[in-house]
Amino acid sequence: VKQKDPRTHLREANAPGTKLSATAAAPTRVAILGFGTVGSSVAQLISAQKKNGVRITHVFNRGVARKRVAWMSRDVIWTERFEDLLSPEVDVIIELVGNVELAHRWISRALIAGKHVITANKQLIARHGGELVALAQQHSCRIAYGAAVGGVVPVIPAILEGLAADSFHRISGILNGTCNYVLSRMERARIAMPEAIAEAQVRGYTESDPTSDLDGEDAAAKLVILAAIAMQRLITPEQVRRQSIRTIDPVDFDYARMIGCTIRQISYAELNGKHLIAAVQPALVALDSPFAVAHGSDNLIAVYGKHSGRLLFAGAGAGGDPTAVAVLSDLLAIRRGHSPAAHNAMSTTEVRGDLGSRHYLRFVVKDRPGIVAGIAAVLARYRINIDALMQSSGHPAARLPFVITTEKSPADKVADAVKEIAKARYHVQPPLNLPVLDSL
Numbered sequence: 001v002k003q004k005d006p007r008t009h010l011r012e013a014n015a016p017g018t019k020l021s022a023t024a025a026a027p028t029r030v031a032i033l034g035f036g037t038v039g040s041s042v043a044q045l046i047s048a049q050k051k052n053g054v055r056i057t058h059v060f061n062r063g064v065a066r067k068r069v070a071w072m073s074r075d076v077i078w079t080e081r082f083e084d085l086l087s088p089e090v091d092v093i094i095e096l097v098g099n100v101e102l103a104h105r106w107i108s109r110a111l112i113a114g115k116h117v118i119t120a121n122k123q124l125i126a127r128h129g130g131e132l133v134a135l136a137q138q139h140s141c142r143i144a145y146g147a148a149v150g151g152v153v154p155v156i157p158a159i160l161e162g163l164a165a166d167s168f169h170r171i172s173g174i175l176n177g178t179c180n181y182v183l184s185r186m187e188r189a190r191i192a193m194p195e196a197i198a199e200a201q202v203r204g205y206t207e208s209d210p211t212s213d214l215d216g217e218d219a220a221a222k223l224v225i226l227a228a229i230a231m232q233r234l235i236t237p238e239q240v241r242r243q244s245i246r247t248i249d250p251v252d253f254d255y256a257r258m259i260g261c262t263i264r265q266i267s268y269a270e271l272n273g274k275h276l277i278a279a280v281q282p283a284l285v286a287l288d289s290p291f292a293v294a295h296g297s298d299n300l301i302a303v304y305g306k307h308s309g310r311l312l313f314a315g316a317g318a319g320g321d322p323t324a325v326a327v328l329s330d331l332l333a334i335r336r337g338h339s340p341a342a343h344n345a346m347s348t349t350e351v352r353g354d355l356g357s358r359h360y361l362r363f364v365v366k367d368r369p370g371i372v373a374g375i376a377a378v379l380a381r382y383r384i385n386i387d388a389l390m391q392s393s394g395h396p397a398a399r400l401p402f403v404i405t406t407e408k409s410p411a412d413k414v415a416d417a418v419k420e421i422a423k424a425r426y427h428v429q430p431p432l433n434l435p436v437l438d439s440l
């Protein structure tokens with residue numbers, strides 16, 4: 001359904017005539033809302049780059065007394081009252097708190113008060129981005145969210161500006177640094193997932209509760225934002241098919257390697273006729289693809305332009321300092337009064353999760369004769385063709401992992417077949433079903 005709805009703008013709102021001038025005599029006055037990992041890095045970067053024409057006026061945080069730092073200018077007002085940030089002394093509010101409801105309320109009030117807003121809050125933009133951009137336009141302000149996807153990787157400004165002349169039909173990416181750290185550590189260090197997650201926590205790549213990273217919520221929000229700005233499709237994070245990476249075992253990397261692959265969390269969106277395919281899931285990717293080469297907390301995003309072909313963007317997807325660069329770059333763009341072409345038409349669309357790929361099915365069984373024949377019979381009944389069967393030696397018969405790969409098959413059909421196979425009593429753990437993405 002094609003609709004023109006101002007609430008659905010998911011673009012940087014750069015209404016002409018917004019109030020900010022970049023002159024040496026008039027520094028841009030900035031309030032930082034949330035002084036945590038990214039907020040303090042942004043403040044440090046602004047303080048270190050004295051010539052950028054930006055001055056911090058306020059820092060807002062709960063329990064703000066414990067947040068004070070000696071390196072900040074003594075003129076800065078440290079506050080727990082949001083209303084202080086609406087002072088005429090503030091031009092731009094940078095939201096780095098992270099909560100969706102509170103951030104929504106605060107950003108709406110900031111825009112209504114005529115403040116430009118910068119945020120790195122992907123969940124907020126995925127859910128309320130269109131409405132907030134429209135509000136910014138109504139009040140002749142701008143809202144920018146370049147740090148919401150890809151950390152420092154400038155994929156949002158690239159799509160909005162550098163590639164504005166093209167249209168995009170496919171995006172695939174590693175959009176969550178935590179999952180990439182966990183999976184690439186399992187691959188390289190031969191460690192189990194809990195150990196890799198604990199390492200990611202120690203390094204500050206994930207929070208004490210890593211659910212949103214591991215189960216795909218974080219990447220789904222980023223995919224929603226990319227689908228909006230690159231494909232003008234308005235979808236919700238809940239419409240994105242999601243599969244957790246928690247079920248991956250170290251043995252899966254051995255079997256994946258046997259067919260020239262490794263495993264990464266892949267976010268994928270593709271326009272296919274009238275509908276959009278959108279999924280976030282662990283998937284097998286070819287060892288010679290750029291996705292396999294992305295290690296640690298890196299992000300890698302491929303966008304496919306009608307005329308430009310495939311473009312790759314890669315770099316640090318998380319971390320205070322890299323994310324602060326993206327935030328400050330948004331701020332400098334606003335300070336310059338930079339205006340990428342506004343985009344208005346946005347379509348809602350039917351969403352499917354089927355990538356129509358080959359599948360990797362891993363079973364861990366208590367060995368006895370007839371298991372493979374039984375599984376093959378179920379797959380045959382669902383008209384799913386087997387491509388290969390792999391069983392490496394050295395595993396105990398009481399806990400024997402083996403793998404079947406299929407030819408290209410509809411995901412729902414494979415899921416139904418696996419559900420039926422999973423009912424058998426010989427399984428030691430539930431079967432694993434992953435897509436094999438040959439052509440990313």
Ligand SMILES: NC(=O)c1ccc[n+]([C@@H]2O[C@H](COP(=O)([O-])OP(=O)(O)OC[C@H]3O[C@@H](n4cnc5c(N)ncnc54)[C@H](OP(=O)(O)O)[C@@H]3O)[C@@H](O)[C@H]2O)c1
Pocket residue numbers: 033034035036037038039060061062063095096097098099102120121122147148151317318319320323
């Ligand atoms: N960290 C990254 O690598 C990264 C990368 C890209 C985007 N982002 C996004 O950037 C935003 C900030 O992330 P972060 O990692 O900097 O988070 P963080 O370290 O948890 O910082 C959030 C800050 O906001 C404060 N805060 C939270 N709730 C509050 C409330 N109700 N009232 C007042 N202050 C409150 C926290 O105070 P307390 O100290 O009291 O908790 C903390 O200082 C999030 O939207 C995140 O998704 C982060």
